[in-house]
Amino acid sequence: MTTKGSRHFTGDKAEAKAKFLVALAKTNSSVTMACEAGGIRRATIYAWRQQDEDFAKAWDSALEEGTDRLEEEAARRALNGSDVLLIFLLKARRKEKYADLHRQWHSGPGDEAIKVEVEDSRPTIEALFSEFAHLQPPDDSEEQ
Numbered sequence: 527m528t529t530k531g532s533r534h535f536t537g538d539k540a541e542a543k544a545k546f547l548v549a550l551a552k553t554n555s556s557v558t559m560a561c562e563a564g565g566i567r568r569a570t571i572y573a574w575r576q577q578d579e580d581f582a583k584a585w586d587s588a589l590e591e592g593t594d595r596l597e598e599e600a601a602r603r604a605l606n607g608s609d610v611l612l613i614f615l616l617k618a619r620r621k622e623k624y625a626d627l628h629r630q631w632h633s634g635p636g637d638e639a640i641k642v643e644v645e646d647s648r649p650t651i652e653a654l655f656s657e658f659a660h661l662q663p664p665d666d667s668e669e670q
Contacts, residue, residue, distance in 0.1 A: 535570050542566050543574065543581055547588045555592035 535542065542564050549563035550556070561568050575582045597615075604611035616624045634640045 535566065537565070539574075543584075546571060547584050550585065550588040551591040551595070553592065554596050555589050 545564040546560050546566055549560035553559040553563070557568060557571070561571055564571075575585055600611050601615060604615050613624075617626070632640055
C-alpha cells in the first residue's frame with residue numbers, strides 16, 4: 527500500500543498489480559477507479575507501467591477487455607432503443623457505408639500551400655465547335 531504522504535509503495539507489488547489489472551478491466555478502463563480499488567497511487571502505477579514491459583502489455587490487454595465490455599453494453603442498449611448508439615455502432619463497424627465524409631488538408635514544408643497543377647485534357651466547347659465547323663446540318667428544305 528501507498529501510505530498517505532508517502533511516495534513509496536510498501537505492499538505486495540505483484541498482488542497490487544493483479545488487483546489493479548482486474549479492476550481496470552471491470553471498471554471499463556478507468557485508471558483512477560482501478561488505482562482506488564488496488565490502493566495504489568496513479569503516479570506509482572504509471573511508474574510501474576513504464577518500468578515493466580510485461581505489466582504494460584497486461585495493462586493494454588485489460589484496457590481492451592474493458593473496451594469490449596463497453597461495446598457489448600453499447601450494443602445491448604442500441605438494440606433496446608437507443609438510436610444514437612445504433613448509429614455510432616454502424617459507423618464504427620461499416621465505415622464504408624455509414625461513416626461521415628471527411629476532408630483532409632495537406633500542406634508542404636513550413637505549412638506552406640502545396641501548388642498543384644492539373645492539366646485539363648478535355649476540349650473546350652470552342653475547340654469542339656472549331657473542330658466540327660466544316661460539318662453542316664442537313665438542309666431539310668432540299669428533301670421536300
